[in-house]
Amino acid sequence: MSDDSRQPSRRGFLRGALGVGATLALGGLGAATVGQARRREWVWQLDPDICIQCGQCATECVLNPSAVKCVQNYEICGYCDLCFGYFQPGITDLNTGAENLLCPAGAIERVFVEEPYYEYNIDEELCIGCGKCVKPCLAFGNGSFFLQVRHDRCINCNQCSIARKCPSNAYKRVPADKPYLLRGYDPDKVPLKTRRVR
Amino acid sequence: MRLKPRIWLAAGTMALLGMAWAAEQRFPKPDFESGYNFPQYQHAAPAPWFYEFLDAAVLLGALSLGTYFVLKKRTRRGMLGLTIFSLLYFGFYKQGCICAIGAIQNMSLALFDPEYAVSYGTLIVFLAPLFFALLFGRIYCGGVCPLGAIQDLFALKPIAVPRWIDRALGVFPYIYLGAAVLFAATRADFIICRFDPFVPLFRLTGHWQTLWLGAGFLLVGVFIARPYCRYFCPYGVLLGWMSRLSKWHMSIAPERCTLCRLCENSCPFGAINTPTQPPREPRAHGVRRLAMLFALIPALLIGGGAIGWFAGGPLSRAHRTVALAERVAVEDAGWVEGSTNASDAFRMSGATKQELLADARSLRQAFRIGGAGAGAFAGLAFGLLILGSSVHRTRDEYNVDRATCFSCARCIPYCPEDPSSKILQEKQCL
């Protein structure tokens, strides 16, 4: 190798030229992409208006339980006495015994407010993101239950393994400063809480 | 304890927020008499932006440190420490994403899809190791890459893979690279990430197939050092090109090789070139062989391109749109029973079948063209490999093969000329 530097040879010249070429190529690649590069990273999110509640958010995430959770938008919740996202279909009385509850993980909490209104809360520690409550809430109620990728849990894989399987193509990369697609919210006004993360 | 994801705010504020939403769907909440306060979610934000740059800075720092260890200090111990750090930080802490190998796909997508733009962090992660390779060799492989690091630590009983097998298998990364760029550029899939054997191990979660794949690689890696790096890694192809042209690459001997052969078996990756003499054969022989090989290269190029073109059609099914179009067509023709979630979702979406089929056709064509390109690329790589292995060069010293050397510094202590050499130290002790 040291020979090359001492006496310039044909091979040495070729190598130098190729080196310059490679530098230019890398620089060019950088320039081609940096022009439109973004300061922010992308994150994965699903559009609740496209979601068909196929259940794969619960099964396809690399995390177990999934980083997808049901969220409750209190802004549009009807505070129904008989919540179709909470109770099993076909029940005869509004008894909150486990056999009457729809959620397979028991993650929905029902809190009495005043006659005949009840508040419904999701316990994200228990929620598995299956979306079973989402469909009846949308059909019978206002659709205040819907699925979202929770960014305090999502590890932001370069290729989301749920997105690959999503039958309705509801997953997309969204800018990290607007990371939620909440039904009933102006995307600019979603209240975000920063956190310590990896 | 995790903070409760919601806080309680006054109902008045909430009513204001509610109004901000589209009037069409404006919904008045029940007017409770009991003084109930409406709860509100606070949605956790993703990592703040500076984390990305922090990671990029750590990457640059690790690359610089590796360069210092290999080129200046010439210390294997330093490299080993860096390897362990990288495994812990980039591997188990960062959990593998985003890595330079996967960033190939982000770059491809950014080049081919005008809607997608890479972030600065990703750009740095992709380009920095290449620039370092262009200057100093594959420092990234040697001590920074978490995938390399985990395999490096498992290389306990390395055997020498016969050189012809080693070289022949070295063609696969070119095919993998071509396929990865093709799949990413068509928005079909990120196959490098999907088939990454080690990231599930870093996360300790994932589908069982990939966990087994990772375990299998590590097991094989006990005997065949760094199997993923040598025979699969598509980023290694790019790094190899850069490293071949590197300005200051490490060498085994600090000054001149004394041909003592002590380093001959020190490299577990078969990246040390031994001194060779030109074969004793008539010059015309060599020239004829060379001419034949030069004729072979275009043939391989065209052959690879043709294979890629014909493979492109079936491969395009990996794209959801093509798969969906075929499914819808097959359902409409009555060849299958029932419908899938995807076809149901498509029929509910109101899009027309003609649009879907047109999209699928253009994607299939893109796959054919891209497949031909990737095939030709792999064919060329194969041709150049044969050419390279049949051109005999005169080498008068033991030194590293710049394209395949990972700059791990394992060979340095074996050189008696090196101050850190075990042999030298033993001599001094005596």
Place this chain on the structure above:
Amino acid sequence: MNHRTKNLMLSIGLLGGVGCLMVWGVLTMLRDVRETVTKPAEQNPYQYDMDALRKTDEAPQAAWREVGAIPLPLDHPKDLALDASGTLYVCGGNEILVVKNGEEAKRIELDEPVRCIDVDKDGKLYAAFSRRVVQLNQQGELEAEWGDLGELAEITAIAAGPALVYVADYGNRRVWKFDKTGQLLEAIDGVNPNGEEQGGFIIPSPYFDLTLDVNGDGVWIVNPGRLRVEHYTPDGERTGHWGKSGWEAEEFCGCCNPTHIVQLPDGSFVTSEKGIERVKHYSKDGAFIGYVAPPESFDSGVTGLALDAGAQGRVYILDPSWKQARIFEEGLAPYID
């Protein structure tokens, strides 16, 4: 030599293993890809079976059939109304479409999105924006603008009688009573101070409908959160109700149904529901008679099936999904004019 052979064997063995793994991976992927095209429908362990709910019933044999449909080229059709001569008015977006004899006769353009409309016996048209009501003549000219109902108001239905106009407002959870000059008389809030229940109207989702009593005795108002239809006298006193919550065909299913109601000239009622999208026929006592249109008649998930009664006992159903006014008729025998 021996050493090299051993290495060779080992390498081939191990790399062969890796190769097998690789081939297996590729085959898995190809199978995956092939299956996306040919596999049977996925089983979702978390399926919520809406179809089972839709087919709960051995419904009484349908005595109603669809006899025609009028296409409605409108953005987001919301409500329809028929006048005595059979002219159809449909609102959607900022427009009111006027259809005579199945043909588009006119389009009336207004300043705001029109939420609902009704026509009285004299052919006067009443249209509501989200917070106020306007009165139009038969030519579509603006005759009067009534007062604003306030910040919270969201009007969902109007019923224009001979002397009174009732306006259902789900935002304020009230039915406002106006006279024909637009004078606000009083509000019906559904709270019954003497009754056993005092809850008022419970409206968990934005559907709140009413229909005039055909005998001129007040108004029938849907209390959707209680899944029933309540009768109020013109003075706002509740005198009775019918309808109950449940999973059977004769009951209302959901958190808040029916979404729309109309009383036919014979005193019977026709209701429409969301969730299980269906239109049903009840007697004047609230006894279930049968389906006007079973769930299979509609696209799943459709909401806002507004209703009105036409001549000869016909029922017009607004189908926002098909953008049609669908006409249903009772009795299998053809009518003889």
